[in-house]
Amino acid sequence: MATTHIKQDGTTPSKTLDRGYPPGPPAVGTNSLAQLRFGLRVTSDPLNVMLGWFKQYGDIVHLQFGEKAHVYFLAHPDDFHTVLVEKADQFHKAGSYKDEKRGLARILGNGLVTSDGDYWQQQRKLIQPALHARRIEAYAEEMVRLTQYMLQSWQDGQTIDVNHAMMGLTLAIVAKTILDTDINSDAEKIAEAVTVFQQLAFGVDIFPLWLPTPSHLKQRRVEKAMNEVVTALVTQRRKATEDRGDLLSMLLNSTDEAGQGMSDQQIRDEIVTLFLAGHETTANALSWTWYLLAQHPAVEQKLHAELDDVLQGKPLTLADLKKLPYAEQVLQESMRLYPPVWNMSRQALADVEIGEYIIPKGSEVNLNTYAMHHDPRWWNEPERFLPERFHPDRQTTAPKMAYLPFSTGPRVCIGNSFAMMEARLILATLAGRYRLTLSDGYQLQMEPLIALRPRGGLQMTLQER
Numbered sequence: 001m002a003t004t005h006i007k008q009d010g011t012t013p014s015k016t017l018d019r020g021y022p023p024g025p026p027a028v029g030t031n032s033l034a035q036l037r038f039g040l041r042v043t044s045d046p047l048n049v050m051l052g053w054f055k056q057y058g059d060i061v062h063l064q065f066g067e068k069a070h071v072y073f074l075a076h077p078d079d080f081h082t083v084l085v086e087k088a089d090q091f092h093k094a095g096s097y098k099d100e101k102r103g104l105a106r107i108l109g110n111g112l113v114t115s116d117g118d119y120w121q122q123q124r125k126l127i128q129p130a131l132h133a134r135r136i137e138a139y140a141e142e143m144v145r146l147t148q149y150m151l152q153s154w155q156d157g158q159t160i161d162v163n164h165a166m167m168g169l170t171l172a173i174v175a176k177t178i179l180d181t182d183i184n185s186d187a188e189k190i191a192e193a194v195t196v197f198q199q200l201a202f203g204v205d206i207f208p209l210w211l212p213t214p215s216h217l218k219q220r221r222v223e224k225a226m227n228e229v230v231t232a233l234v235t236q237r238r239k240a241t242e243d244r245g246d247l248l249s250m251l252l253n254s255t256d257e258a259g260q261g262m263s264d265q266q267i268r269d270e271i272v273t274l275f276l277a278g279h280e281t282t283a284n285a286l287s288w289t290w291y292l293l294a295q296h297p298a299v300e301q302k303l304h305a306e307l308d309d310v311l312q313g314k315p316l317t318l319a320d321l322k323k324l325p326y327a328e329q330v331l332q333e334s335m336r337l338y339p340p341v342w343n344m345s346r347q348a349l350a351d352v353e354i355g356e357y358i359i360p361k362g363s364e365v366n367l368n369t370y371a372m373h374h375d376p377r378w379w380n381e382p383e384r385f386l387p388e389r390f391h392p393d394r395q396t397t398a399p400k401m402a403y404l405p406f407s408t409g410p411r412v413c414i415g416n417s418f419a420m421m422e423a424r425l426i427l428a429t430l431a432g433r434y435r436l437t438l439s440d441g442y443q444l445q446m447e448p449l450i451a452l453r454p455r456g457g458l459q460m461t462l463q464e465r
């Protein structure tokens, strides 16, 4: 695919004839103080720093870190296609996913999000059937039931942290549907561990991990608490021996070609991975949607009109979803403006040609979905919330690859259909009963960790409709 690397202001960055490195910020020296200073600047606001680089340097930004590490930042749809589809076999997971001490791998181990190669392929094949579009239809009723259960605790006029509420709900849903488990009081332990480890993966910590700093002690505590929850779940199920037909039973009963079953550690890693990947992204997508609806009364009214027409006071069913196209467009547009997975990292396994450059083997490549979703070359008035962009009859100006909330290629989100069904059911059930409003003068800040979250939660007031 041909890539024209132009800056967002329309000019072309200077090219090196010998295909040297793309433009980018000055190299960060080997000196640890320089690295720390740079790290603090970037991690305090990684998304805005990267957006600034794309504006200044164009669609491929290069950063040399220390003597040997080359890091690339990409924002062009053609380059997403190269890395995720065309040359996907030349990349492995990298960056914040892989670091076993401070990255996601510390909490997820070698589960589906962090693993690579043959092992990843084998695990993907094993897990895929549990999340297949037809299979998940059976989960719809449970999703609505758990949403209605949460609604019982909601009261007109109450102010709640909507992000926290969405996290609790989506975690309960993933636990019940995929693992046939009621997590109840354990939900807090899992949610806390997920937050602490994301902050760790995106923060700067100058102290060695063995040092008992308050932050390290907290990490150890939440890690232990979460491992206890998951270990108890696996032990209890191993003892019970019955096959409940859910994903956990499938994992426990699976064997590889040599007839070897999965170890407790492997099962633990897949469960924690599904807990994390399966709840936090959907919860954030919904939180951003409530935030946007509160600021766009015309969109909210159109959504309410669609819901009232279909629901007429009855509980929502799976069959109703196809009668709610606008609800789907609202969610799609919300994930364009606030893609829950705003950045994806890969490592080049060989020298790889991307656009007009050769990316050396071992480089880290970061695909910035947020930048691509806000690029005026693909999206008219990119900062406006216009769900109608996703109306099927609407001629879109955006290339197919310019909208990738669930990624694409072999590592496309395995829970894509699950998430879209769940988000539509939750949105429709809650918006059928309540409006969620923001307090005057509320200033939202984004917190770009592994997932893009509202910083400090999202306080909103419930208004019964």
Ligand code: HEM
Pocket (backbone or CB within 6 Å): 112, 113, 124, 131, 174, 273, 274, 277, 278, 279, 281, 282, 285, 339, 340, 341, 344, 345, 404, 405, 406, 407, 410, 411, 412, 413, 414, 415, 416, 418, 419, 420, 423
């Ligand atoms: C709105 C909700 C969701 C969004 C936006 C989302 C987005 C993504 C994205 C962008 C990736 C690719 C990451 C990368 O390759 O670097 C991914 C992978 C993944 N997602 Fe989702 N996801 C969502 C919901 C879910 C749900 C509900 C589940 C499970 C029930 C799930 C499970 C996974 C897993 C296991 C992977 C790794 C797949 C692999 O590498 O083979 N996700 N997701």
